[in-house]
Amino acid sequence: xxxxxxxxxxxxxxxxxxxxxxxxxxxxxxxxxxxxxxxxxxxxxxxxxxxxxxxxxxxxxxxxxxxxxxxxxxxxxxxxxxxxxxxxxxxxxxxxxxxxxxxxxxxxxxxxxxxxxxxxxxxxxxxxxxxxxxxxxxxxxxxxxxxxxxxxxxxxxxxxxxxxxxxxxxxxxxxxxxxxxxxxxxxxxxxxxxxxxxxxxxxxxxxxxxxxxxxxxxxxxxxxxxxxxxxxxxxxxxxxxxxxxxxxxxxxxxxxxxxxxxxxxxxxxxxxxxxxxxxxxxxxxxxxxxxxxxxxxxxxxxxxxxxxxxxxxxxxxxxxxxxxxxxxxxxxxxxxxxxxxxxxxxxxxxxxxxxxxx
Ligand code: FMI
Numbered sequence: 001x002x003x004x005x006x007x008x009x010x011x012x013x014x015x016x017x018x019x020x021x022x023x024x025x026x027x028x029x030x031x032x033x034x035x036x037x038x039x040x041x042x043x044x045x046x047x048x049x050x051x052x053x054x055x056x057x058x059x060x061x062x063x064x065x066x067x068x069x070x071x072x073x074x075x076x077x078x079x080x081x082x083x084x085x086x087x088x089x090x091x092x093x094x095x096x097x098x099x100x101x102x103x104x105x106x107x108x109x110x111x112x113x114x115x116x117x118x119x120x121x122x123x124x125x126x127x128x129x130x131x132x133x134x135x136x137x138x139x140x141x142x143x144x145x146x147x148x149x150x151x152x153x154x155x156x157x158x159x160x161x162x163x164x165x166x167x168x169x170x171x172x173x174x175x176x177x178x179x180x181x182x183x184x185x186x187x188x189x190x191x192x193x194x195x196x197x198x199x200x201x202x203x204x205x206x207x208x209x210x211x212x213x214x215x216x217x218x219x220x221x222x223x224x225x226x227x228x229x230x231x232x233x234x235x236x237x238x239x240x241x242x243x244x245x246x247x248x249x250x251x252x253x254x255x256x257x258x259x260x261x262x263x264x265x266x267x268x269x270x271x272x273x274x275x276x277x278x279x280x281x282x283x284x285x286x287x288x289x290x291x292x293x294x295x296x297x298x299x300x301x302x303x304x305x306x307x308x309x310x311x312x313x314x315x316x317x318x319x320x321x322x323x324x325x326x327x328x329x330x331x332x333x334x335x336x337x338x339x340x341x342x343x344x345x346x347x348x349x350x351x352x353x354x355x356x357x358x
Pocket of ligand 1: 109110112113116146149211212213214238239241242244245246247248249251252253254300302303
């Protein structure tokens with residue numbers, strides 16, 4: 001039933017989107033072929049044993065464990081790892097029965113939120129935080145209020161980590177966010193992704209308070225996102241991800257979805273911000289907005305700030321009117337988000353995956 005709902009919502013979103021067909025072009029993939037050359041692996045194992053190699057082998061001695069971004073770039077070049085395979089496994093997870101049985105019928109939104117919260121801790125002044133580390137595996141970061149509920153996403157991805165021990169958690173989580181954006185947008189958003197993140201230990205956990213507080217408004221939003229290196233246009237763009245998913249009283253305290261199709265990424269968030277009449281919800285919970293029409297949608301104070309503030313509103317108008325542009329710009333900014341704090345080597349090349357659910 002969830003799948004049917006998802007598919008029909010997806011279809012109607014796709015139909016509604018006149019730009020969708022045009023933008024659903026097939027991108028070339030640059031992922032390595034699924035070859036594994038045992039001879040070469042044995043050779044590299046010998047190098048490792050001699051202390052001169054870059055790769056450390058996992059228990060089955062098949063997959064290299066990547067130590068640095070340079071290792072990842074080299075491994076891709078040498079066809080030692082297959083990120084397309086991992087992408088496919090994540091896409092299959094999103095379409096799995098467990099995912100269907102999860103609220104609204106998809107793990108996708110909570111996985112997007114995991115990838116964003118793992119990246120959005122970045123501080124450009126100190127170079128700390130960001131997606132390079134996956135320190136949310138550890139307390140205290142896993143217990144930060146902003147990360148409530150993200151265990152669902154981490155646990156859902158764990159079997160994929162176990163099946164591919166060579167991939168770092170930081171690469172897995174960002175690849176999973178990338179995959180979810182592509183799959184939930186039915187292939188309309190392309191998110192080029194680069195491997196090479198390294199997991200860090202508990203000492204690298206970021207302090208609480210690095211992520212935005214949804215109860216605040218534009219000044220706070222700017223302060224936090226500028227610290228990551230984003231500008232006003234990008235703040236509005238990133239907020240468009242709230243077309244997906246919902247708020248939970250037992251996680252953030254807020255309640256409800258932003259759009260009618262929370263498992264399909266469209267520009268509906270901007271359209272609804274503009275078209276609906278929003279008023280304060282009368283309830284016992286934190287201050288949030290409810291739409292006067294269906295009374296089933298919500299907006300956070302930070303969402304409403306995007307139409308209250310003139311500079312932000314300019315971009316809301318643009319993305320509400322032009323979904324094709326939203327898809328294109330969103331793909332780029334999501335890549336930037338996923339790369340915050342990652343010291344990629346200059347020669348590292350992005351991989352563009354084909355969406356499976358396009
Ligand atoms: Fe959002 N979010 N978000 N969000 N988010 C969610 C859920 C949610 C905030 C607040 C907020 C971004 C930015 C910001 C995303 C994606 C993204 C919730 C409900 C809250 C309160 C959590 C819950 O489960 O109760 C802000 C205002 C403060 C942190 C904010 O700046 C960005 C940049 C993104 C990705 C690009 C998604 C997909 C969800 C739905 C999660 C779910 O479980 O359904």
